[in-house]
Amino acid sequence: MDTPIITARGLAKTFTVARAPVTAVAGLDLDVAEGELLAFLGPNGAGKSTTIKMLTTLLPATSGTARVAGHDIAAERAAVRRAIGYVGQGDSAGHNQRVRDELLSQGAFYGLSGKDAARRAEELIDSLDLTALARRPVSGLSGGQKRRLDIALGLIHRPRVLFLDEPSTGLDPQSRANLWAHIQDLRRSHGTTVFLTTHYLEEADQYAERVLVMDHGRVIADDTADRLKADLAGDTLTLGFATSADADTATPVVARLTSRTPERLDPRTLRCAADSGPTLVPELTRALDAAAAPPQRVSLREPTLDDVFLALTGRTLRETTASAPTPTSEPASVPTG
Numbered sequence: 456m457d458t459p460i461i462t463a464r465g466l467a468k469t470f471t472v473a474r475a476p477v478t479a480v481a482g483l484d485l486d487v488a489e490g491e492l493l494a495f496l497g498p499n500g501a502g503k504s505t506t507i508k509m510l511t512t513l514l515p516a517t518s519g520t521a522r523v524a525g526h527d528i529a530a531e532r533a534a535v536r537r538a539i540g541y542v543g544q545g546d547s548a549g550h551n552q553r554v555r556d557e558l559l560s561q562g563a564f565y566g567l568s569g570k571d572a573a574r575r576a577e578e579l580i581d582s583l584d585l586t587a588l589a590r591r592p593v594s595g596l597s598g599g600q601k602r603r604l605d606i607a608l609g610l611i612h613r614p615r616v617l618f619l620d621e622p623s624t625g626l627d628p629q630s631r632a633n634l635w636a637h638i639q640d641l642r643r644s645h646g647t648t649v650f651l652t653t654h655y656l657e658e659a660d661q662y663a664e665r666v667l668v669m670d671h672g673r674v675i676a677d678d679t680a681d682r683l684k685a686d687l688a689g690d691t692l693t694l695g696f697a698t699s700a701d702a703d704t705a706t707p708v709v710a711r712l713t714s715r716t717p718e719r720l721d722p723r724t725l726r727c728a729a730d731s732g733p734t735l736v737p738e739l740t741r742a743l744d745a746a747a748a749p750p751q752r753v754s755l756r757e758p759t760l761d762d763v764f765l766a767l768t769g770r771t772l773r774e775t776t777a778s779a780p781t782p783t784s785e786p787a788s789v790p791t792g
């Protein structure tokens with residue numbers, strides 16, 4: 456990798472809650488290449504927001520170091536802030552200014568000329584669907600509308616690195632699509648690096664070049680979505696039979712060819728994980744025909760990032776975000792890098 460735009464070594468944060476230490480981030484080593492879009496996934500409380508807050512200089516690290524766009528996050532906070540855009544989870548836009556004026560003020564804050572700020576504000580108003588709201592006071596916007604404005608504010612100065620902490624939460628599908636079109640455009644035209652946390656796994660799958668999974672303050676997987684899915688989840692094979700006797704006959708055949716014990720979904724249906732599903736299916740069908748237990752139905756489902764998450768943490772991301780996590784188990788040990 457050329458000189459990374461973000462590097463972190465042993466970056467850690469411990470909070471003290473009721474005099475007891477709470478380790479939010481337990482020593483992060485990270486290199487992010489310029490222009491990369493990296494998705495940071497993990498259950499509630501995994502340490503994602505704390506990592507972003509340290510990298511954006513909003514929170515001091517307890518130990519470790521990091522550089523963003525060539526600047527040290529502790530010694531050169533102002534330079535880091537000029538190089539980055541940050542859109543946090545809360546509504547940062549809460550002033551009494553009108554939407555367009557809020558964007559112009561933010562542009563001025565980042566040193567844009569009046570003309571450049573106005574042009575940029577119009578672009579963002581248009582692409583984030585804020586046109587009808589441009590003259591409205593910020594204080595009267597709905598949660599989703601404020602979210603779109605927050606994102607526009609984070610983008611006004613065309614930052615080299617954009618940190619987005621759950622940017623699409625609260626947006627309707629149309630605004631999500633607009634937001635992603637804008638982010639992709641920004642990357643194409645300016646090579647912007649994007650560091651994203653999201654609970655929408657489809658977004659990570661579709662847009663991220665690299666996926667990091669964090670749990671209990673540690674990175675437990677770091678790879679492309681495709682490789683994580685191939686290495687950790689595999690395909691799911693479901694076979695339907697005419698009779699339960701056929702399913703009985705088929706069970707050892709399926710076990711032999713997949714090297715796994717199939718699960719009995721109902722008396723006539725077997726399901727199991729399968730590596731290289733597309734090559735396995737013809738071979739399995741021939742073997743089942745030869746055993747006089749031909750399947751009536753064969754389906755192969757490709758893995759999703761949620762399957763990866765389940766393999767890594769023992770929970771689906773939907774389960775972990777539905778309620779606060781109870782850290783009962785040690786994180787799975789998966790090599791990262």
Ligand SMILES: Nc1ncnc2c1ncn2[C@@H]1O[C@H](COP(=O)(O)OP(=O)(O)OP(=O)(O)O)[C@@H](O)[C@H]1O
Binds near residue numbers: 501503506
């Ligand atoms: N200001 C704080 N004071 C005390 N503890 C904190 C503070 N901020 C975060 N924590 C704790 O640090 C841990 C990591 O929290 P963090 O917000 O970074 O997780 P997260 O992965 O971003 O979760 P979410 O998906 O819910 O946003 C949690 O146990 C949280 O309770």
